[in-house]
Amino acid sequence: MEWLSLEQWSPYAVGVGIGLLSCVAFLLSDKPIGCSTAFSRTSGMIEILFRGQKVGEKAYYKKFAPSIDWEWMLVLGIFIGAFISARLSGDLRTEWVPAKWSATFGDSVFLRWVVSLIGGTVIGIGARWAGGCTSGHGISGTLQLAVSSWLAVICFFIGGIATALFIFHVV
Amino acid sequence: MFRALHAKQNVQLTIGLMIGVFFGFLLQKGGVTKYDVIMGQLLLTDFTVVKVMLTAIVTGKIGVHLLKSLGRAELHPKPGSFGSTVIGGLLFGIGFGLLGYCPGTMAGAVGQGSLDALFGGIVGLLIGVGLFSEFYPILEKKILSKGDFGDLTFPRLFKMNHWFLIIPLAAGIIALLVWIEISGL
Numbered sequence: 508m509e510w511l512s513l514e515q516w517s518p519y520a521v522g523v524g525i526g527l528l529s530c531v532a533f534l535l536s537d538k539p540i541g542c543s544t545a546f547s548r549t550s551g552m553i554e555i556l557f558r559g560q561k562v563g564e565k566a567y568y569k570k571f572a573p574s575i576d577w578e579w580m581l582v583l584g585i586f587i588g589a590f591i592s593a594r595l596s597g598d599l600r601t602e603w604v605p606a607k608w609s610a611t612f613g614d615s616v617f618l619r620w621v622v623s624l625i626g627g628t629v630i631g632i633g634a635r636w637a638g639g640c641t642s643g644h645g646i647s648g649t650l651q652l653a654v655s656s657w658l659a660v661i662c663f664f665i666g667g668i669a670t671a672l673f674i675f676h677v678v
Numbered sequence: 679m680f681r682a683l684h685a686k687q688n689v690q691l692t693i694g695l696m697i698g699v700f701f702g703f704l705l706q707k708g709g710v711t712k713y714d715v716i717m718g719q720l721l722l723t724d725f726t727v728v729k730v731m732l733t734a735i736v737t738g739k740i741g742v743h744l745l746k747s748l749g750r751a752e753l754h755p756k757p758g759s760f761g762s763t764v765i766g767g768l769l770f771g772i773g774f775g776l777l778g779y780c781p782g783t784m785a786g787a788v789g790q791g792s793l794d795a796l797f798g799g800i801v802g803l804l805i806g807v808g809l810f811s812e813f814y815p816i817l818e819k820k821i822l823s824k825g826d827f828g829d830l831t832f833p834r835l836f837k838m839n840h841w842f843l844i845i846p847l848a849a850g851i852i853a854l855l856v857w858i859e860i861s862g863l
Binding site: 529531532534536539551567582652657 | 679726730798855
């Protein structure tokens with residue numbers, strides 16, 4: 508069972524595994540793997556805590572009810588699965604500033620926090636605007652040969668590469 | 679199709695959790711829950727993310743369409759429009775480049791201990807989706823519906839049998855991956 512404690516597996520083995528997992532999701536749950544609606548539902552649940560049940564009347568929450576569903580459990584599972592993997596390989600450690608970031612921008616926790624907060628906000632808006640993320644469009648949608656998903660994933664990478672090159676080489 | 683199984687809500691929640699656990703485990707083992715690996719991809723110096731995604735697409739594409747041919751699965755392609763898919767996709771990309779995680783890999787990054795993913799990424803993401811739901815009615819009317827093409831798939835667009843697309847596309851992706859390996863990327 509030594510392979511379970513390896514820090515990194517071949518990307519091709521991981522890719523085949525994720526592809527097979529997509530098939531299992533279609534077979535057993537009639538659902539494509541996706542992650543971003545779980546965050547919409549959570550955001551709705553938090554809003555209900557502060558503003559009461561009338562939040563559920565908002566048009567968007569009529570489409571994606573603020574409650575725990577299959578995809579919400581999937582995202583919780585990702586957290587648990589990554590924790591188990593990192594725990595087994597000794598890769599589990601708390602870290603505020605990743606190495607690649609600190610090599611260019613220094614080790615200020617505050618700067619990394621502010622940029623990741625802005626990045627998170629923009630990615631949240633973008634994911635729901637485009638109707639999916641790197642999982643829902645990038646893997647599950649492309650494998651179904653959906654036009655929307657191929658277009659979305661191309662735009663994800665155009666935006667991502669342009670932004671990364673800009674902040675690392677221009678700023 | 680396992681319709682009876684699909685209708686069992688609590689069993690479905692457990693299956694969702696289990697699939698998530700395997701997914702998160704694989705993502706972390708692939709290194710793609712790491713900021714350095716994801717940014718390496720966006721800076722075009724490390725092609726791990728592309729290798730994982732393209733291999734998953736080839737495997738899943740063949741597998742899911744086989745299940746469909748056997749009557750065991752139905753497709754659920756997402757609808758899209760130029761106003762929603764292109765603008766949303768580019769916004770997503772900008773956030774992706776700033777954050778260095780996407781929604782799924784971010785949950786995995788939190789599991790491995792990345793605090794920027796937890797206090798920056800997750801908090802920001804919840805703010806972002808909250809803002810989107812607030813402005814959804816006006817965005818829907820003004821932008822999201824522009825250039826709507828529905829849940830179109832390439833086999834329907836080109837009016838051809840899906841296997842005539844899947845096999846050449848799979849061959850093309852494998853050739854691209856071989857080329858990436860040969861180039862040492």
